[in-house]
Amino acid sequence: MKNFWALYVSFLKIGSLMFGSGYTMLPLLTHEIVEHRGWITQEELADAFALSQCVPGVIAVNTAAFIGQKRGGWGGAAAAILGVMTAPIICILLVATVLMQLWNNPVMIDAFNGVRVAVAAVITSAVISLIRSNVRNWIGIALCVAGFVIIAFLHLSPVFVVLLAVVVGFVLWGIRR
Numbered sequence: 001m002k003n004f005w006a007l008y009v010s011f012l013k014i015g016s017l018m019f020g021s022g023y024t025m026l027p028l029l030t031h032e033i034v035e036h037r038g039w040i041t042q043e044e045l046a047d048a049f050a051l052s053q054c055v056p057g058v059i060a061v062n063t064a065a066f067i068g069q070k071r072g073g074w075g076g077a078a079a080a081i082l083g084v085m086t087a088p089i090i091c092i093l094l095v096a097t098v099l100m101q102l103w104n105n106p107v108m109i110d111a112f113n114g115v116r117v118a119v120a121a122v123i124t125s126a127v128i129s130l131i132r133s134n135v136r137n138w139i140g141i142a143l144c145v146a147g148f149v150i151i152a153f154l155h156l157s158p159v160f161v162v163l164l165a166v167v168v169g170f171v172l173w174g175i176r177r
Contacts, residue, residue, distance in 0.1 A: 003072045004079040010037060011064050011083030018088070019119055022052070022059025025084075026126035029063065039071050042133050049130075054162050060084050143168060 014028045026049060033039050040048070048070075052062035061081055068080025102108045135144050147161040 007079040008083040015084040016087035
């Protein structure tokens with residue numbers, strides 16, 4: 001029970017500080033789950049985060065489920081999911097109630113513009129962190145650049161890039177053997 005409570009509280013903190021998309025949770029996960037708690041390694045976090053993007057659902061919930069399951073089985077997954085979802089649900093209900101009354105207020109418009117800039121900075125930080133921890137050689141750099149070009153300029157689905165990277169990984173693994 002103590003383990004489930006620790007998972008819930010850790011993911012409650014992450015869910016409380018996560019603004020924008022699931023990508024903003026990566027620095028929070030690194031700090032809380034890898035550095036502070038030592039529950040998983042940075043490589044395991046990168047794998048869980050990548051896998052969370054490949055399956056249907058919200059990245060934050062998927063990542064919480066994978067980490068919670070690894071740490072405490074199905075009960076751990078449930079505790080982590082509840083933790084990461086509690087604060088956003090409460091916040092959405094409160095904000096929706098207030099926001100509907102202040103929707104066109106210039107102060108609110110400026111506040112949301114500021115939050116968007118902060119979210120872009122956090123996502124940029126997460127991208128840099130992912131590149132530093134996962135791109136280790138020229139092949140990784142080439143795959144990273146190719147994936148970016150395919151998504152950003154050719155507007156193909158990220159799923160296509162992930163599947164292509166899996167195929168390249170298997171080919172490289174076959175060549176090395």
